[in-house]
Amino acid sequence: MYRKGFVRLQRGMEALCTLAFVAIFGISLLGIVMRYVFSMPLVWTDELAMVLLLWVVLLTDGLLLSDREQVRFDVVYDLCGPRGRRGIGLLASLAIGVTFLVSLPTIYDYVAFLWRERTSVLDWRLDAVFSCFVVYWVAVIVRAVIQFWQLLRPDWRERVADDAPEENSNILG
Template sequence: MERWILRWKSFAELMAAAMFATMFLAFMAQILSRYVFNVPLSWTLEVCSIAYIWVIFWSCDILLSERQHIIFDVLYKKFPPRPRRWVAIANTAAIGLTFLAALPGILDYIAFLGRRHTMVLHVPFDIVYSCFGIFMIAAIVGAALRLRRLLSSSWKQNL
């Protein structure tokens, strides 16, 4: 199982790097075409925007662990370990259940967006925003895994 997780993490990192490279190359193409050849390209802005959306939602819950996110834990750190565990369980369950309840509507809306296309490249919006569905599923799975860890006997390592 751990080997599969390492392969998945490596694949996710390569995808994020490819998206950043795509953004950079499109940005450089725009600079070159606009300032060197005086012929601005319209497709580069769209490529940069789509790659940015993908890299944000792809990286947010797939590549970053919960500890790497920005959190406001001033009150949380004041609790002793046992109450902190129950606060973490309640927070994680609330986030996981909220995302799970919202998932059908979000997936339905992403499917609905397939009727529209981007203005320049004519990419269907369901493809552009499908990364949000991936993010939601990853957040739900991450919440379930964290709940499992918090409810296990080794819960102190996961606070």
């Protein structure tokens, strides 16, 4: 039951990020057409496109991409057997999780501090603009904890198996 709800939530997030990416393209195109065809530049288009891009990149990476879809340097990992892969995975998830967890208060404090500043054109508070960074930071910590826990479980071999990435793993594929 929870899995079904989680899949629906994930599909909704995928659709939302896809629409935001389409909006970035449309907003950029509108800005170009207004500037170069009509000689009436719209100053807000660049700022809105950048804010949307920031949100799309951080939320997609933090909440949607699976470990197999992440860009990694896994040359050594691929050369190792299951026990070596488990060790690398445990060490990597521990290092990433601890590093992000220790730095989380500083990240949160800085984003909270940004309430004093606003964007130059749309006049949006910067703490709201950069709040997606805190969501991303927490998502990385949660994913590291989950990966660490999965590698400690008795069925850890399934986690390090040589599986190909899932076909059609998103709504575009």
